[in-house]
Amino acid sequence: MTLTANSHLAELYRTMRRIRTFEERVGELFVRGQSAGSMLHLSIGEESSAAGVCAEMKPQDSFTTHHRGHGIFLARGADPKRMMAEIGGKESGYCHGKGGSMHIADMALGHLGANAIVGGGIPAVVGAGLSSKYLKQDSVSVAFFGDGAMQQGILYESMNMAALWGLPVLFVCINNQYGMGTRIDQATRNTAFDQRARAFGLNGVVVNGLDVEEVRDAARWLIDEARAGKPGFLSVEVYRFFGHARMDKSPYRAEAEETEGRKKDPVLFARAKLIESGLESEAALDALDREIAAEMDATIDFTVESQAPALSSMFRDVYAVGEPEPESVRARIDRVLAREIV
Amino acid sequence: MPVEILMPALSPTMEEGTLSKWLKNEGDKVTSGDVIAEIETDKATMEVEAVDEGVIGKILVAAGTENVKVNTAIAVLLQDGESADAAAPKADAPKADAETPAATADNTGGKAREAAAETPVAAKVPAAPKVDVAADPDIPAGTEMVPTTVREALRDAMAEEMRRDPDVFVMGEEVAEYQGAYKITQGLLQEFGDRRVVDTPITEHGFAGVGVGAAMAGLKPIVEFMTFNFAMQAIDQIINSAAKTLYMSGGQMGAPIVFRGPNGAAARVGAQHSQDYAAWYSQIPGLKVIQPYTAADAKGLLKAAIRDPNPIIFLENEILYGQTFDVPKLDDFVLPIGKARVHRKGSDVTIVSWGIGMTYVVKALAELEKDGIDAEVIDLRTIRPMDLPTVVESVKKTGRLVTVEEGYPQSSVGDFIANRVQQEAFDYLDAPVITIAGKDVPMPYAANLEKLALPNVGEVVQAVKAVCYK
Numbered sequence: 001m002t003l004t005a006n007s008h009l010a011e012l013y014r015t016m017r018r019i020r021t022f023e024e025r026v027g028e029l030f031v032r033g034q035s036a037g038s039m040l041h042l043s044i045g046e047e048s049s050a051a052g053v054c055a056e057m058k059p060q061d062s063f064t065t066h067h068r069g070h071g072i073f074l075a076r077g078a079d080p081k082r083m084m085a086e087i088g089g090k091e092s093g094y095c096h097g098k099g100g101s102m103h104i105a106d107m108a109l110g111h112l113g114a115n116a117i118v119g120g121g122i123p124a125v126v127g128a129g130l131s132s133k134y135l136k137q138d139s140v141s142v143a144f145f146g147d148g149a150m151q152q153g154i155l156y157e158s159m160n161m162a163a164l165w166g167l168p169v170l171f172v173c174i175n176n177q178y179g180m181g182t183r184i185d186q187a188t189r190n191t192a193f194d195q196r197a198r199a200f201g202l203n204g205v206v207v208n209g210l211d212v213e214e215v216r217d218a219a220r221w222l223i224d225e226a227r228a229g230k231p232g233f234l235s236v237e238v239y240r241f242f243g244h245a246r247m248d249k250s251p252y253r254a255e256a257e258e259t260e261g262r263k264k265d266p267v268l269f270a271r272a273k274l275i276e277s278g279l280e281s282e283a284a285l286d287a288l289d290r291e292i293a294a295e296m297d298a299t300i301d302f303t304v305e306s307q308a309p310a311l312s313s314m315f316r317d318v319y320a321v322g323e324p325e326p327e328s329v330r331a332r333i334d335r336v337l338a339r340e341i342v
Numbered sequence: 343m344p345v346e347i348l349m350p351a352l353s354p355t356m357e358e359g360t361l362s363k364w365l366k367n368e369g370d371k372v373t374s375g376d377v378i379a380e381i382e383t384d385k386a387t388m389e390v391e392a393v394d395e396g397v398i399g400k401i402l403v404a405a406g407t408e409n410v411k412v413n414t415a416i417a418v419l420l421q422d423g424e425s426a427d428a429a430a431p432k433a434d435a436p437k438a439d440a441e442t443p444a445a446t447a448d449n450t451g452g453k454a455r456e457a458a459a460e461t462p463v464a465a466k467v468p469a470a471p472k473v474d475v476a477a478d479p480d481i482p483a484g485t486e487m488v489p490t491t492v493r494e495a496l497r498d499a500m501a502e503e504m505r506r507d508p509d510v511f512v513m514g515e516e517v518a519e520y521q522g523a524y525k526i527t528q529g530l531l532q533e534f535g536d537r538r539v540v541d542t543p544i545t546e547h548g549f550a551g552v553g554v555g556a557a558m559a560g561l562k563p564i565v566e567f568m569t570f571n572f573a574m575q576a577i578d579q580i581i582n583s584a585a586k587t588l589y590m591s592g593g594q595m596g597a598p599i600v601f602r603g604p605n606g607a608a609a610r611v612g613a614q615h616s617q618d619y620a621a622w623y624s625q626i627p628g629l630k631v632i633q634p635y636t637a638a639d640a641k642g643l644l645k646a647a648i649r650d651p652n653p654i655i656f657l658e659n660e661i662l663y664g665q666t667f668d669v670p671k672l673d674d675f676v677l678p679i680g681k682a683r684v685h686r687k688g689s690d691v692t693i694v695s696w697g698i699g700m701t702y703v704v705k706a707l708a709e710l711e712k713d714g715i716d717a718e719v720i721d722l723r724t725i726r727p728m729d730l731p732t733v734v735e736s737v738k739k740t741g742r743l744v745t746v747e748e749g750y751p752q753s754s755v756g757d758f759i760a761n762r763v764q765q766e767a768f769d770y771l772d773a774p775v776i777t778i779a780g781k782d783v784p785m786p787y788a789a790n791l792e793k794l795a796l797p798n799v800g801e802v803v804q805a806v807k808a809v810c811y812k
Contacts, residue, residue: 062559095592105591112558113591117582123548124583127555127563134511134537134561141555155580157548164543317593318627320651 005067010210012055013270016047016287019071020267021296022080026087027246034088037115040101041068048266049174050075050195051228052215053142053234053258056223060139061171062110062128064121067102069114072144076109078215084299088195088225090306097309098317112141116181119145119152122171126158129167129230129231138167140226147235148179150193150255156200162231169220169231171197173211176240177261180254209238239264344424346415347393349381349403352388355609355661359383360388360408361416370398372419379405381415384493384525384664390748408419472666473704475636475685480677487668495637495669496526496658499644500564502674504534507562510648513540513549514566514603523568524604524663550576550601554583557597557653564648567603567625570619570657584653585628600647602656605633606698606748607785609661616785616792618749619699623655624725624758630679631725633657633697637667639723642677650679659698682729684736688718691735691806694759695746698796702778703746706802715810724757732761734766741772742809746802751779773809778802 023042043050046068054075057063065072070087074080078094086093087101094106102116112128115121121143128141149155150173163170173193177184184191194204203225207218216237222232239261241248250258274280349359363380366372372392379390403410410416444721472489492500500648504510511534516523517540518531531539542549553565567573573580580601607616623631630652634640640658647654669675671762685700686707695703700721710717718736722729735742743763745756756777763775781795 030461065553093592095590098592100591103586103590105587105594107594108362111393112555112595113583113587115583117578120551120578120582123551123579124555126548127557129555129557130552131559131561133558134556141559154551156549157543157545158551160543160545161548161552269706317589317591319630320588320598322597 003072008055008216009213009270009274009277010298012048012216013267013274013285014052014288014292015055015075016053016212016267016270017292018080018296019047019050019074020044021289021292021324022074022083022299023070025084025296025300028300029084029088029303032300033058034303037087037089037102039067039197040245040246041197042070042242042246043068043174043176043240045262045265046174046176046209046236047071047217048209048212049144049172049236049238052209052236053144053170053172053214053219053223056219057140057142058138060137061142062112062125062139062224063142063144064112064124064327065114065144066118066121066149067114067116067144069104069144070101073104073106073109073114076111078106078109078111080296080299081302084303085306088306089308089311090163090303091313092302092306095314098313110139119149121145122149122152122155122269123158125169125171126162126167126285129162129169130165132168133165138227140170140223142170142172142223144172144174146179147175147193148178149173150175150196151179152186159197159200159202159231159233161241166229166232168226168229168303170219170226171202171218171231171233173233173235174238175235176238178240178244178253180244181248181250186335193235194233203230203232203254206231206235206237209236210269212266214272238266246330279294344399345396345419345745346546347390347392347417347419348431349410349412349414349416349437352386353609354384355413356383357664358411359388361405361410363400363404364405366398368398368401372396372398376684381410385463390416390674391707392419394419394421398423409499413634419681425668426761428709436674438562465736472668475638475667478677478683479681480639480642480681481638481670481672481675486671488671488789489666490637490641490669491666492637492640492658493524493663494525495641495667496530496644497530499542499641500527501530501533501646503648504530504538507648509560510562510564511538511540512544512564512566513553515542515544515568517541517566522566524660526663527566546572547574547579551579551583553599553601554653556589557584558587558595561737562598562648564600564602567601567757569615569660570603570605571615573601575605580623580629580653580655581626585626588652589628596651597653598651600644600656602644602647602654603658604660604663605657606659607780607792608659610787610789611793612787613784618747618780619751620657620725620747621753621755621758623657624728624755626726627721629653629655629726631655631657632679632723633725634723635662635695635697635721636733638663638669638675639677639683639721641669642675643679643723645674645676646679648678652742654679657697662698662701677723680724680727681727682732683721683723684732685719685721686717688716688740690716690718690740691742691744691787691810692718692720692733693746693802693806694720694722694733694742694743694756696725696755698748699746702797705799706806709799709807710805713807713812715806717806720724728759730759730762730766734763736771737763737767741770743771744778744802744805744809745775746778746797748780748796749801751777751782754779776805776809778805
């Protein structure tokens with residue numbers, strides 16, 4: 001099938017559908033007997049934040065994500081096979097199986113790392129922004145994080161320095177309403193997060209994540225401003241469709257709430273908008289969905305067929321260069337018992 | 343009775359300072375609280391106030407005099423009817439009393455204030471007398487040596503590397519306009535400008551993370567912590583981000599960054615400002631940990647650290663900053679990280695120390711020599727990666743080992759060394775290994791308790807004698 005060439009919304013839909021299908025496949029790794037970690041955080045229901053913001057980033061721009069970052073990396077152009085292989089702990093993964101779902105990184109795509117400490121990846125984009133200004137590069141750095149990080153001090157330390165030094169930085173809060181099992185209104189009194197950013201001298205915008213085009217438009221303005229030296233903050237209001245992680249069945253929220261929340265589906269909303277506006281036919285979108293399903297099915301096969309990292313790789317990359325590998329425990333015990341001369 | 347106005351001490355660590363300016367002249371009337379002079383120390387500018395009414399009889403130390411010892415009489419204050427001649431200046435200045443400098447400062451009304459507005463850029467920082475150190479095999483024989491303080495050596499190392507590599511920059515609290523809280527970055531702002539010498543807000547967690555991000559993005563930051571005690575705020579960024587990124591990313595990207603600043607106890611600053619973090623950071627794979635003692639090592643290793651592609655913890659010490667050592671006059675003096683220096687060759691016992699710990703060992707040596715004990719002293723210089731082979735080889739020769747550090751005793755660096763030595767040289771040991779560390783308490787404030795909490799020369803001598811069965 002071919003999508004209408006000038007249909008930007010169709011491209012955004014494609015990105016969101018790829019994210020959703022990829023994440024639906026993540027759970028299948030277990031079914032296929034792969035030893036993927038149990039800490040897998042899905043962003044289903046939140047795809048508009050990744051797709052809308054990343055569409056406005058340029059190739060030279062960099063970013064960090066939180067632990068729920070599969071979608072953002074995909075939207076920035078990641079190879080889903082290498083992502084899935086990383087989640088499966090395979091040598092062919094982005095980090096050769098050493099990082100996993102929560103620590104994926106790729107220099108080539110400007111991914112300065114997923115960081116699994118809430119708020120931990122935020123100051124790095126200020127550093128990247130400082131670097132951009134220092135080296136007179138025309139690049140913006142974007143931090144993606146959840147509403148949980150809105151209560152972390154490091155965010156405000158980072159915002160303060162970004163504003164103080166006029167750095168090309170954008171802070172993106174994906175407000176999925178829950179920090180693990182705690183609803184946002186039980187974590188803070190004032191949920192108008194844009195006020196906090198403006199108080200530090202940043203541009204601040206809150207946008208409804210149901211419509212990816214609204215997210216894209218807000219991101220466009222904020223990124224343009226950031227590139228010109230005024231950092232910004234964007235809160236994308238979405239709903240986390242599923243639990244915090246794979247094993248979480250969300251006993252802390254009512255079924256009625258979940259049913260209502262899942263109606264705010266940015267993927268279905270964009271699909272309906274495409275059809276209603278006459279930009280795409282239902283049949284074309286069905287075909288696209290099937291194409292994406294096949295692409296993501298292949299990521300599972302790729303992962304299953306990939307090798308686990310060699311045991312000999314364990315001590316590799318602890319240090320950049322010139323570090324001798326520590327001797328193995330076995331060798332050391334042998335040597336100690338033999339009372340060998342060093 | 344004429345009253346002597348003494349050179350005040352701003353802090354318990356201050357030994358001398360520069361009398362930069364007289365604000366009153368001989369013959370001027372002063373009343374209590376009048377500012378009569380200004381002095382400069384390595385940290386700040388200080389006003390000297392009159393504590394009594396009277397007339398400035400004689401100025402004993404001229405404006406601009408450097409290295410004026412604490413408690414030296416700098417002027418004589420005459421009471422009604424007294425003459426300047428009656429107040430004969432003493433031939434010898436009273437010696438500084440290490441136990442009571444704070445009281446002296448109070449007596450003279452010395453008052454600290456921010457140095458930023460007052461300290462000229464070129465203000466010379468006073469230096470303690472030079473300490474002699476055995477020749478380092480990494481320094482070519484015949485190299486001209488220049489007496490240099492640890493403070494100057496650190497500054498020179500940064501300046502040289504910043505001249506060499508435009509991607510190197512320094513950031514931290516008070517590093518630019520203030521010239522460094524301990525004047526380590528003195529003059530760097532003037533030479534390199536505010537693009538490369540960056541004052542940060544008081545936001546350790548934040549600027550440590552900014553440094554890590556800048557390193558990931560291609561720069562080579564030197565992040566100064568005003569003290570490593572404040573780096574507790576930043577430890578997530580140091581360990582979870584800086585140390586682990588290279589590994590987690592499968593070798594794609596690391597963080598070439600130096601975190602440096604004073605570590606451990608200074609004097610009389612209490613528990614929150616007096617902790618030695620060598621053992622903490624030395625536990626972390628991905629970090630390199632350097633803790634130099636001499637000015638030469640400080641310079642050569644800091645230059646190496648700045649060039650190293652890994653995150654480095656560079657632990658300095660406030661008390662060592664003012665100490666003078668010979669530094670080789672070489673265009674590019676870089677020392678290897680991870681290599682110990684044999685400070686003194688000997689055959690009876692091995693003493694291993696590093697950083698400030700070496701000061702106790704060096705003082706103990708004189709006493710041990712009197713007792714006929716020929717100690718081999720190894721200055722580790724780098725805690726991680728640790729040069730254990732040098733230690734083990736020495737223990738095989740001497741059969742005895744004592745380690746000396748200021749950190750807490752449980753899970754100390756010395757404990758690690760002792761464990762490795764008993765594994766690697768069990769058959770060679772003639773006595774149990776003794777590890778000397780700080781006492782197992784938060785640092786007390788009172789001078790006598792603080793002294794008790796730190797290791798001391800007597801403990802080192804006693805331990806060495808014990809393992810030598812003497």
